[in-house]
Amino acid sequence: MTIYFYKAYEPYGCFSNFSPHGITIEGTYWTTVEHYYQAQKFVGTPDAVIIPVIHAVETPEQAAALGRCHTRQVRSDWNEVKTKVMQQAVLKKFLTHADIREILLATGDRLLVENSPTDYFWGCGADQSGQNQLGKILMSVREEIRKLPLLSVAYD
């Protein structure tokens, strides 16, 4: 049976990038995956000054609002790199936090779907026609972690 998730406070909310599970990437600690992901949009651009601001805001909603502001210039290769950026951050999240890694592994081979009513790239959109890229990343992270024997031993 498919597992749908979306808001961090809903069932399976730990699969949301807005969940309160920090990650350290290249020596910098980010409060949520969303903070990290939104900041990466501006690496190497004239608007890179916004990166420490995104890093410092209290909530992932604030980070997303800053990252989605259309007056700022997103890096030119963003569409090519954003899935890889997300994959790296989501993998790091589940390698870092054993409690949610167990929840992910316990989903077995079930289909994971970000049930966003508005996002047709990361989620399934309002009519299920979206690409569900975040769900796909979570399933590939699940697969990758299963191959790490010391991390997946409880589910062999």
Ligand SMILES: Nc1nc(O)c(N)c(N[C@@H]2O[C@H](COP(=O)(O)O)[C@@H](O)[C@H]2O)n1
């Ligand atoms: N608005 C919103 N609220 C949530 O609780 C969400 N989980 C999401 N989805 C996430 O939004 C990010 C995409 O942001 P961009 O549109 O690329 O700026 C991504 O992390 C989705 O998983 N949205």
